[in-house]
Every structure is written in C-alpha cells, then in structure tokens.
Amino acid sequence: MDLIDEPPGNTPEFTVSDLSGAVKRTLEGEFGRVRVRGEVGRVVIARTGHMYFDLKDDRAVIAGVSWKGQVARMKVRPEEGMEVIATGRLTTFAPQSKYQLQVESIEPAGAGALMAMLEQRRKALAAEGLFDAAHKRRLPYLPRVVGVVTSPQGAVIRDILHRLRDRFGVHVLVWPVAVQGQACAPQVARAIEGFNALPKGGPIPRPDVLIVARGGGSIEDLWGFNEEIVVRAAAASDIPLISAVGHETDTTLIDHASDQRAPTPTAAAEIAVPVHADLVAHIANLDARLVRGGAQSVALRRQRLRDLGRALPRPENLLAPAMQRFDQWAERVPGSLRAALQSKGLELRGAVAALRPTTLNSQIARGRERLDGQSARADRAALARLDSLATRLASLERLRLSLGYPATLQRGYAVVRDDTGQVLTSVKPAGQATALQVEFKDGTLDVMAGKRPKPGKTAKPKSEQGSLF
Structure with a gap:
C-alpha cells in the first residue's frame, strides 16, 4: 500500500530561529526568577572571567552560567561537591539547543554544609603542615614598623591606629584591601606577599610584624579569610603575623596559619606593641634594683674584706724581718764599698804599669818581628807563584810555535x-x-790574479808574467 502525504491543514510552519525564540520566551516568561537547590558539579572559569558549572541532584543536571560581573559580587564561590542555593533566571542557549540557569547569586544551602566544607579544607591544609606550631615565629618585643592589612575605611583601622598611638609610637604601614567578597582573598594574599617582598633598608621600611584585621560578620562575610590562597600566604610569611579577623568567637583558617591569633583587632594592636608607660616604669624599676644591688654588693664586699683583714697578721709584724735585714745590709755597705774601692785601685795601678814606655817599646818590637816574618813569607810565596806562572807561559809559547801556522810555512806551505x-x-x-x-x-x-783555469785543465801563464808556482 502506497503512503500518501496528508495535507498539513492549519498547523503553522516555524523556522528554526522562530521556534528557538518561542521556546526562549516561554521559559523566561514562566521562570523569570527562580531559586534552585542542588549540588555543585563541574566548575570551569573561562579566561574572560565567566564561570560555568553544573547543578545536580540524584536524578537531573542543570547547566549554570554566571557572567564576570556576577562572579565578582558573589560572597561564596561555588566549589565541586558544595550544596548551594542558586538564584537566577532560566534561559536557553540556541546554538546548542539547551536550556541553562543564568545564576546571579549563590549561597550555601545551610551553615552545616559550609562548615563541613570548611572543616574538610582545614584538615587538608593541616595535613600539609601549614598549621604546625614548629613553623610559628615569635613576635618581636618592640617592633619599629607595624604593617596592617585591612580596609582603609571603617572602625577597624581607626581602632588599631588609636590603640597603637596610645601604647607606643611606632611607624604604621597600611595596605588597603577588600575584606569581603570575591576580591578579598587575592588582595589579602598579595598584601602579605607584598610586605614580605620589601627589602630591608629600602626606601619603604619593612614591617617587623603584620596584622591582618577585619571586623565581625557572618561566615559568608569572613569566607575570604578561609580561602587557600590566604592561608598559604600567611603560612609562608617571613614576617611574624597576627590574625585579628572577626570577633572573639569567630574562627577562620588564617587564624590557624598565623603566628598568633588576636580575639579582636584592638587586641591585635595590644599584642603587637607594649605600653610605653609600662616600659618606662619597668626600666625605672630595673634601674632602682640595679642601684640597690650595686650598693648591697659593695657593702657585702666591704664587710667581707674587714672579716678577712682580722685574720691577717699585723703590718709591723710582717715588716719587722725585712726591716732587720735592711739594717744588717746597711751596716755592711761601707765596708763593702771600701773593699771594692781598694780592688779597683789595684787593677788601675796594674793597668798604669802596663802603659810604661819600656813595656810599649817591647810590645812594638815584638809586633815588628811578627810583621817582618809575615812579609818574608809573603815575598817567598809570591816569587814561587811567579816562577810557576813563567814556566807555564814558556810551555804555552812552545806549544803555540809548534801548532801555529808559521811552523806550517816552515814545512813548505x-x-x-x-x-x-x-x-x-x-x-x-x-x-x-x-x-x-x-x-x-x-x-x-x-x-796579480790570473784567469781561473777550467776544470780538468791547467792554467798557462801569460808571457808578460812568469808562473807563480
């Protein structure tokens, strides 16, 4: 049986674009603004800053998209596995014939889910050793420069500056950052790294201690200080860091990575520097103790000296033997001087006797005899040397005459x-x-030179000159 096409009747005819637009208008009209609860699946952030992710439950999946400006305003950025409530509108994406949820804001589906994710992140970072007590540095007792990472507006920075000014006058450097929202975490991390990058002795003084501060708020408001980038920057800081985020009951992950946690920003300023008046009083107390200790030490040593002096013998008893020996030597000095004078006189008379003319003449005669003897021996040695040299010279002359060319001429050459x-x-x-x-x-x-004969021929003498040979 042949198939015969039935007439279309009154069914309208759509183009692909018309049908896609009709579907888009229907969806956006029926679901202009919706709130969807689900688990975040795959999350992709494009180079343009737009974020694409999936919302799913146990039976279905909806594609979600947030534009760059919407991502920047999110207090909590979705992560895979997080249960959230997304607010936005349902729309279509015609090139791929699919519908998607254009998300404007995201919030965790209850504090329990957010706290569970926070605990999971805390355990992962603790397993890396970022929170170990061995890595924490001691705060300087009296820093000269304090770096503060916080918002330049608000009561936090004013409270910190006021408390630092009241306690001790130090140089304060403020690095302004956003303390909530998507820009919070990267700005705080860059501020910590920027302070650490300042060279020592450079034009901008390098802080001796850092304070990262923010006022109280909800867990979503403080979420930027739970981000991994902030925790790693705080743990890697070479400058001792004090965290003062939120109120005393608020706890963020930067508190675990910091070198010391302060319950409030004001308390952080109190921890960073001591009170000037207390230092002055402490120094005065130490000075008084030093004076008292010195005086007491001198008194004790003076008393000890007196006690030891009583055990020593009397000075006159110590000097008596020496004085007696001195008297004995003093009595012996005149006789010793006279004996020494007589001895030296005898030596002088002997020396004078040796200087008489007869003695000198005899010494001169003996010296002349020795000189004459030495002169005669020198003359004999010189004559013997001359005879030896003359004999050798004669021998050399005979050898020269026998070996020289005149002797050769005597033989016919x-x-x-x-x-x-x-x-x-x-x-x-x-x-x-x-x-x-x-x-x-x-x-x-x-x-006269003649013509040279050719080889093998004998040169004949010319008639006008006789033969030489």
Whole structure:
C-alpha cells in the first residue's frame, strides 16, 4: 500500500530561529526568577572571567552560567561537591539547543554544609603542615614598623591606629584591601606577599610584624579569610603575623596559619606593641634594683674584706724581718764599698804599669818581628807563584810555535790572501780577486790574479808574467 502525504491543514510552519525564540520566551516568561537547590558539579572559569558549572541532584543536571560581573559580587564561590542555593533566571542557549540557569547569586544551602566544607579544607591544609606550631615565629618585643592589612575605611583601622598611638609610637604601614567578597582573598594574599617582598633598608621600611584585621560578620562575610590562597600566604610569611579577623568567637583558617591569633583587632594592636608607660616604669624599676644591688654588693664586699683583714697578721709584724735585714745590709755597705774601692785601685795601678814606655817599646818590637816574618813569607810565596806562572807561559809559547801556522810555512806551505787581507781557501774567490798576497816562511809576495783555469785543465801563464808556482 502506497503512503500518501496528508495535507498539513492549519498547523503553522516555524523556522528554526522562530521556534528557538518561542521556546526562549516561554521559559523566561514562566521562570523569570527562580531559586534552585542542588549540588555543585563541574566548575570551569573561562579566561574572560565567566564561570560555568553544573547543578545536580540524584536524578537531573542543570547547566549554570554566571557572567564576570556576577562572579565578582558573589560572597561564596561555588566549589565541586558544595550544596548551594542558586538564584537566577532560566534561559536557553540556541546554538546548542539547551536550556541553562543564568545564576546571579549563590549561597550555601545551610551553615552545616559550609562548615563541613570548611572543616574538610582545614584538615587538608593541616595535613600539609601549614598549621604546625614548629613553623610559628615569635613576635618581636618592640617592633619599629607595624604593617596592617585591612580596609582603609571603617572602625577597624581607626581602632588599631588609636590603640597603637596610645601604647607606643611606632611607624604604621597600611595596605588597603577588600575584606569581603570575591576580591578579598587575592588582595589579602598579595598584601602579605607584598610586605614580605620589601627589602630591608629600602626606601619603604619593612614591617617587623603584620596584622591582618577585619571586623565581625557572618561566615559568608569572613569566607575570604578561609580561602587557600590566604592561608598559604600567611603560612609562608617571613614576617611574624597576627590574625585579628572577626570577633572573639569567630574562627577562620588564617587564624590557624598565623603566628598568633588576636580575639579582636584592638587586641591585635595590644599584642603587637607594649605600653610605653609600662616600659618606662619597668626600666625605672630595673634601674632602682640595679642601684640597690650595686650598693648591697659593695657593702657585702666591704664587710667581707674587714672579716678577712682580722685574720691577717699585723703590718709591723710582717715588716719587722725585712726591716732587720735592711739594717744588717746597711751596716755592711761601707765596708763593702771600701773593699771594692781598694780592688779597683789595684787593677788601675796594674793597668798604669802596663802603659810604661819600656813595656810599649817591647810590645812594638815584638809586633815588628811578627810583621817582618809575615812579609818574608809573603815575598817567598809570591816569587814561587811567579816562577810557576813563567814556566807555564814558556810551555804555552812552545806549544803555540809548534801548532801555529808559521811552523806550517816552515814545512813548505804558503798562505794566500786577497787584497783585503782575507785568507783564501778555494779557487773561486782567488779567481775573482784583483790582487793576491802569498806568504812564505821568509816573507810575503804580491802577485796579480790570473784567469781561473777550467776544470780538468791547467792554467798557462801569460808571457808578460812568469808562473807563480
């Protein structure tokens, strides 16, 4: 049986865009503003700052989106696994044919869920050792510079400055930050890191202690101080840090990571610096104790000296033996001086006797005899040396005569020189010379240089000059 298309009748015909727009208007009209409770699933923050996440329960999932401006105004940023109540409006996303919840604000679904998440985060950070007591630093007793991380507006900064001014005049540096909202955590972390990055001795003084302060509020208001980025910055701070967030009953994670927790911002100022009047009174008390102690110590030593003095013998008894020995030596001094004078006189007379002319002449004669003897021995040694040298010189002369070239001339040889007196030893330079000198054993003969004979031939003498050889 053939299928026959039925006529469309009165059914309207839509384009894809028309149908998508109709669905969008229907959804936004029926669900203009809704509050949805569910568990946060996947959370993605785009580079543009928009946040995309899922809301789910045990049977369904709704896609959620929050634009950049809405994310910045959120007191609590959703995390995976958190149960929240999202407020916004239902809309569609036509390019993907899906509907989504455009979320304007998010709040935890009860304090219990938020506290459970906070406890889970606290345990995770404690497991890393960020809260260990061994890592906490001691606060300086009297800091010169105090750094305060808080909002520049409000009563907190005024209370801190007032209390610091009343207790002790110190230099205060304030790093203004947001103390709630999405900007709170990154700004507080940057402030702590910025104070630590200040160089010692630089144009901006580096604080000796930091105070991170905020007034009281709900757990959502204080949530920025529970963020992991703030806790890690506080734990990594090289400058001792005092946390003063909220009232005495409020506890945040930065309190566990700080070096000391203050119940209030005013108490933090009291912990940071001592009272000037108390210091003055304490110093005065120490000064009085020092004076009393010094006086008492001198008195005790004086009494001790008197007690020891009683056990010592009398001074005259100590000096009596020495005085007696002195008297004995004083009586012996004149006789000793006379004996020494007589001895020196005898020595002087002996020395004078040695200086008589006869004695001197005899000494001179003996010296002259020694000198004459030494002179004669020197003359004999010199003559012997001269004879030895003369003998050696004669031997060398005989050797020179026997080995020199004149002796060679005696045996029939001759020495040929050119006109410059240079000795010639081969035919070539002799043929090039203009004149020659031939030295025999009994004299020298000047001759004219002849033509050099060719190899293998004997040179013939010219008719006008006789043969040399």
